[in-house]
Amino acid sequence: MAEGAIDPQDLGERLVGAGADEVERAAEAALRPKKLDDFVGQRVVRDQLSLVLQASMARETAPDHVLLSGPPGLGKTTLAMIIAAELGTSLRVTSGPAIQHAGDLAAVLSSLEEGEVLFIDEIHRLARPAEELLYVAMEDFRVDVVVGKGAGASAIPLTLPPFTVVGATTRSGLLPAPLRDRFGFTGHLDFYEAAELERVILRSAGLLGVEIRHEAAHEIAGRSRGTPRIANRLLRRVRDWAQVRGDGVLDLRAARAALEVYEVDPIGLDRLDRAVLAALCRRFGGGPVGLTTLAMTVGEESDTVETVAEPYLVREGLVARTPRGRVATAAAWEHLGLEPPAGTWAAPASASGEGTGATSRTLFDEV
Numbered sequence: 455m456a457e458g459a460i461d462p463q464d465l466g467e468r469l470v471g472a473g474a475d476e477v478e479r480a481a482e483a484a485l486r487p488k489k490l491d492d493f494v495g496q497r498v499v500r501d502q503l504s505l506v507l508q509a510s511m512a513r514e515t516a517p518d519h520v521l522l523s524g525p526p527g528l529g530k531t532t533l534a535m536i537i538a539a540e541l542g543t544s545l546r547v548t549s550g551p552a553i554q555h556a557g558d559l560a561a562v563l564s565s566l567e568e569g570e571v572l573f574i575d576e577i578h579r580l581a582r583p584a585e586e587l588l589y590v591a592m593e594d595f596r597v598d599v600v601v602g603k604g605a606g607a608s609a610i611p612l613t614l615p616p617f618t619v620v621g622a623t624t625r626s627g628l629l630p631a632p633l634r635d636r637f638g639f640t641g642h643l644d645f646y647e648a649a650e651l652e653r654v655i656l657r658s659a660g661l662l663g664v665e666i667r668h669e670a671a672h673e674i675a676g677r678s679r680g681t682p683r684i685a686n687r688l689l690r691r692v693r694d695w696a697q698v699r700g701d702g703v704l705d706l707r708a709a710r711a712a713l714e715v716y717e718v719d720p721i722g723l724d725r726l727d728r729a730v731l732a733a734l735c736r737r738f739g740g741g742p743v744g745l746t747t748l749a750m751t752v753g754e755e756s757d758t759v760e761t762v763a764e765p766y767l768v769r770e771g772l773v774a775r776t777p778r779g780r781v782a783t784a785a786a787w788e789h790l791g792l793e794p795p796a797g798t799w800a801a802p803a804s805a806s807g808e809g810t811g812a813t814s815r816t817l818f819d820e821v
C-alpha cells in the first residue's frame with residue numbers, strides 16, 4: 455500500500471471509536487454549535503448551565519468555575535466554547551498534558567484578562583504542582599510568580615482579575631477532591647438518545663450543505679453509539695457514498711450501503727466488536743472466559759479488547775463482566791442470530807452489579 459494511505463482495516467476499526475485525531479478535530483470545528491440553544495440534547499446540563507450564565511451576567515460578575523465530565527465525543531469542548539461565546543468573552547485554551555510545569559500555568563494565569571474563560575482540557579492530567587497552583591488561583595484569584603533562581607529566588611504574589619475556569623475530563627474519578635470542590639458547577643454529560651443524535655445529524659447535514667432524508671438520519675443515529683462525534687463521522691462517510699455511488703442525496707439506501715461498506719452494523723458494532731461477540735458465543739459457549747484468552751482468540755491485545763470493544767458491549771448489555779470472566783448475554787446470542795443456550799444471562803443490569811463493582815459508565819470512564 456502507498457505510503458500515507460489509510461488501511462481500510464484501520465478505518466473500519468476506528469470508525470466507531472469515540473476519540474478523534476487532529477484531522478477530524480479540524481472537520482469537527484465547522485459542525486460545533488455556537489450557542490446554548492443550538493446545543494442538542496443534555497437538557498439537564500443545558501438548563502443548569504444556562505442559569506449559571508444568566509445569573510452571572512445579571513450580576514455582572516464572572517460565573518463560578520465549571521467542570522464538564524463525561525466520555526469522549528459528547529460535547530465538552532463544544533460547551534466550553536459556548537460558555538465563552540454566551541458570556542461574550544474570549545476563551546483561552548490549554549490542557550493538562552500541555553502544562554509541564556507549574557510555571558507554565560502561572561504564565562497563562564497571569565496573562566488572563568478580566569472575565570476571560572480559561573478552558574483546561576483533560577484537567578485530570580495536570581501535574582501535582584500545577585494543580586496546587588490552580589487551587590489558589592481558582593479560590594483566591596492569586597498566583598505566586600517566582601522570580602530568580604536558586605537561593606536568590608523569591609515568590610511575588612500577583613492578584614488576578616476575576617476569571618472562570620472550565621475544566622473538562624473524561625475521568626472525573628481521577629480528579630483530587632480539593633480540585634473538584636473548587637468548581638461551583640459540575641455538568642455530567644451522558645450518552646445521547648437516538649432521537650437527539652438524529653437532530654445532530656440533520657443539523658450537521660445542513661451545515662455541510664447536503665440533502666438528507668429523515669430515514670437516513672434515523673439509520674445513522676441508531677449506529678452512532680450515543681455519541682455525536684461518531685454520528686458526524688458516519689454522516690461524512692454516508693455523504694461520500696452518496697456522492698460517489700449514489701445521486702448525492704443521503705437516503706436510506708445510501709446510509710445502509712455506506713455503513714455496510716464500513717462494516718458498522720445496525721446497532722453500531724464494528725468488526726472487532728462482532729469478533730469478540732462471536733468468539734465468546736461460538737468458541738466459548740457464552741463464557742465465562744478470561745480477557746487474555748478472549749483477546750488472543752480475536753488476535754488483539756487485551757488492552758484493545760478491554761478499552762476499545764468492551765465498554766460499548768457492556769453498556770449495550772451484550773457482554774457482562776463477572777469475577778470469573780466475560781459472559782455473553784442472551785442479547786449477544788440473538789444479535790448474532792443464534793439461539794441462546796439454556797441458562798444464559800438475560801439481564802446484565804442485575805448481573806453486573808454483583809461482584810464486578812462497576813457500572814457501564816465507570817467502565818467507560820476508565821478508557
Ligand SMILES: Nc1ncnc2c1ncn2[C@@H]1O[C@H](COP(=O)(O)OP(=O)(O)OP(=O)(O)O)[C@@H](O)[C@H]1O
Pocket residue numbers: 472473474481482483485486487492493494495496525526527528529530531532533624654682683686
Ligand atoms: N449536543 C451537541 N449538539 C450538536 N453537536 C454536538 C453536540 N455535542 C457534540 N457535538 C459535536 O460532536 C463533536 C465532538 O464534540 P466535542 O469535541 O465537544 O467532544 P468532547 O466531549 O470535547 O470530546 P473529547 O473528550 O474527545 O475532547 C463536535 O463536532 C461537536 O460539534
Ligand SMILES: [Mg+2]
Pocket residue numbers: 530531532575622
Ligand atoms: Mg474535547
